[in-house]
Amino acid sequence: MSALEIQHLCKDFSSTQVLKDVSLAIDSGEFLILVGPSGCGKSTLMNAIAGLEPVTSGKILIGGEDVTWRTPAERDIAMVFQSYALYPSMTVRGNIAFGLEMRKVPKVEREQAVERVADLLQISHLLDRKPSQLSGGQRQRVAMGRALAREPQIYLFDEPLSNLDAKLRVEMRTEIKKLHQRLGTTIVYVTHDQIEAMTLADRIAVMRDGQIQQLGTPNEIYNDPVNVFVAGFMGSPSMNFISARLEKDDTTWQLHISDPEQGAELSLPWPVDRVTEAMVACQGQSVLLGLRPEHFAEAGDQRSGHQQAARLEALVSVVEPTGADVLINLGLGGNEVVARVGPDCRVAPGERLALSVDMRRAVLFGQQGGQRLA
Template sequence: MAFLEIVDLEKSFGNVRVLKGINLEVEEGDFLVLVGPSGCGKSTLLNTIAGLEPISGGEIRINGRVVNDLAPAKRDIAMVFQSYALYPNMTVAGNIAFGMEMRGIPKAERDRKVAEVAKMLQIDHLLDRRPSRLSGGQRQRVAMGRALVRDPQVFLFDEPLSNLDAKLRVEMRTEIKRLHSSMGTTIVYVTHDQVEAMTLATKIAVLKDGVLQQFGTPDEVYNDPANIFVADFMGSPAMNLIPARVDAGAAEPMLVLDRGSEEPLRLPLNGAAPKLANAVGGDIFFGIRPEALTDPDSADRTASHVAHGECTIEVVEPTGSDTFAITRLGGKPVVARLRADARVRAGEPMRLAFNLDKTVFFDAKTEQRIA
């Protein structure tokens, strides 16, 4: 039995269905990240788990207990909000201890827990300050500390890092991951940032328009996307999704990619050929991550199938650790990830290596994965 179970969950606001039959099973100690674009329903799903929003159908179970009709205080959860929600007239210590004080926990026990959590979060030197004298990262640590002293069954985080600058977000991501590793508590975490999701999660649920698109490990969601939406949403830069066709006229089936005025680029299908038998002559999308499309010297030496093709480079983007080169295939810009010192110039042809072990194919009409 899963520790947190979401079964056929429905949520409507009036006549608008916001969550549409969501099913998730989370094991104890998992770090589940709910990810998707704005308006996809991820925060609403988190709020239904917390009990802040009533559900319209289905069940929510925590540790085998149905909590549909339980008040938030009875669900044994703790929530960290995007807005921190600190009391401005209280010190850091007072903010962290407030919930325990309301539950009648003795002062000695409160003080012990506050000191323990403050040390863990490296804010023990700030206990006498008020929130107005704290940085954004320090305020977020206080909000986390207030949740941690609860020692709940499930932690819920609602985009806790979105108000922080980029450098501080990276630091706090590391802090949250370290805390999860040391405590092992079940966490459900909402973000629109797919890099954040990949970094933190043991499981990822990708939502779009209130529908669960895919649920799996970060590796499964990244390398084996269920559909075009997941392939495009997860990854930075995003997966290249190239219009293509399958040609069975040669000795072996070939993938054909248009190159404008030049001859089409033809790549072998290898192991994907049987799954694409029904796509011969039809339109498909060929998916390849930028790191699987690179200069020949950087190609994965362990790959079973690597094909090469000459492509005209339109734009070169050095980033320090890598160089991104943009070419055009199937009428769309395609990003290749090259080594930092790769010899590449805009307007010139370059031989690129396609790691065919890392490619996926989607039906052009349904946008679902076919191989």
Template sequence: MANLVIDNVKKRYGETEILKGINISIKTGEFLILVGPSGCGKSTLMNSIAGLEDVSEGRILIADKDVTYTSPKDRDIAMVFQSYALYPNMTVEQNISFGLEMRKVPKEERDVEVQRVAELLQISHLLDRKPAQLSGGQRQRVAMGRALARRPQLYLFDEPLSNLDAKLRVEMRTEIKKLHKKLGTTIVYVTHDQIEAMTLADRIAVMKDGQVQQLGTPQEIYDNPANLFVAGFMGSPAMNFIPANVVEQDGTPMLELATSTTVALPFPKPESLKDYVGKTVLLGLRPEMITEPQPHKEGQPFVTTTDIEVEVTEPMGADTMILTRVNDAEINCRSNPMYPAAAGSVIKMMFDTSKAVVFDQESGKRLDV
């Protein structure tokens, strides 16, 4: 296990800059996830860490050793790919032990290591099978087993679950989390799936256009997104963005919304809105902060109950998503499935702005920081 330092790393192809000065420091045993849309540079960064691509500028250090220009085989890393990359003519046992064999590890030690990894991943009963006889989830376990058998300083996972169906992805997420907790390994993990990022990571680096938009814990990024992009990318359903007029009541800036009636919502940091009185800002509010009236929240300082008109309901079992329109923006609200909310009806909903954020409409810059 080792720490990892990515120091001002840039990557260019001709005149096109793919990575624009990435700075990330990862502690020993930390699980870091690189997340972002396709083309944001996360896989290029991963390949640069692995040594599969040369960087144009900057440094990469593993265990405090500069490996920027070191070949992949000398970096002491193991990589798990999206495509499994198993040898079809080899058994599971042979696939797991192949890397050890190439490093001339004695057969007795290889056998012990294969058994250890197989028990860890619960694939001992599959050791004599070939990849064609395995399910997708089993193949991914074998691919992980091959990486684990090497006991490297650093593990790199490049979208390892994207080929699995939804149920298997959830199961494998749990397995990877258990594995990390048990082994305490240092992991860098690339995904475009923000749910994967939220559930697995110790810290998340949200990337866009070759830059890290925000680096923090899942809760920090969810509750305090640095900008409009991060706020919209992280969370499912996504954060609501509502154009809101900033009005003043008794000298305090408030956020005015037009639902079935006009209502002014209080904001936790009103001083950040002083320069925007008479202008429109984007109010960011998570769906779970717009709910049916909840008695235990009544009278709290940032809670306001108002009428909304229901456009569509989406029952999801544990809760129901209610779609409505506020200030010409379609928004999602999360309610108890027992709360009556028929399409076309006008119902009471509670807006809790205690965790609301606000953004400049033009720049997307967050105002309340």
């Protein structure tokens, strides 16, 4: 039985449909992340699960029970908000224990729960402080502690790290990951940060315009995107999209890319064992070739491990050393693309750079609609 099941959920605000027939199931102990750009409906979906937002149609089941029209208090959930939502007049101890006190949990059990959670989150030394005496990261731990003290069926996290600085966000991501691994709790987590999604989730639901575009593991979402939107949203830097004409030459398939700078045409071979029916149907048509920055490597770099690599040469416009590698902006097929190469690359803007392209990992999309072809 799924810990959480959402069946054909719709939500309208006046004449605007914010959620459009959303369905998904979350297993017990699973960490699911809802990710997408602002306005895609992920927070509305979270609020609907929490009971904070009534739905227009559809069902929400928690532990097999229909809770669609139950109040938040009747749903056996706990929520961690973006704004922490701590009571400023209470100590940390009081904030963690408050929800238990409202549910008439005996004092001895409340104190045991507070001590257990404080020890788990390493905030025992903060129990007698007020929220105003805490840092942002400490406040977020307290907010998490208040949720964890409850031991509900499902934890809901609504962009809990968005108010923290970059370094602290990385640290808190690690803490949340450790916490989930230790407790095996069921978590639904909302974020617009695709790095958070990739590092934390067991599965990711990518949302756009009130619909789930793709539901899968981080590896599936990143390496096998179903459309251009998912491919472009996940990854930093994002995937490069290059217009190309798909042609078959005898037994081989080629992607022909116009190069206005050279007044010529660049051809990249497509692996024969990766030809699909959808791709065959687009023979002779314009398609979109998707290449992630790491699909490129400096020609001759033995560390890249690229198999069936194609070779090309392009003019460099920007060089960005990052320490571990170098990001290079190049002109390719009338587009500016980003390549991630090794830290020893010594190219300068204005020079031409020879690159290998790992066509085994490339993806193809239709020009119309942006659906995956291969």
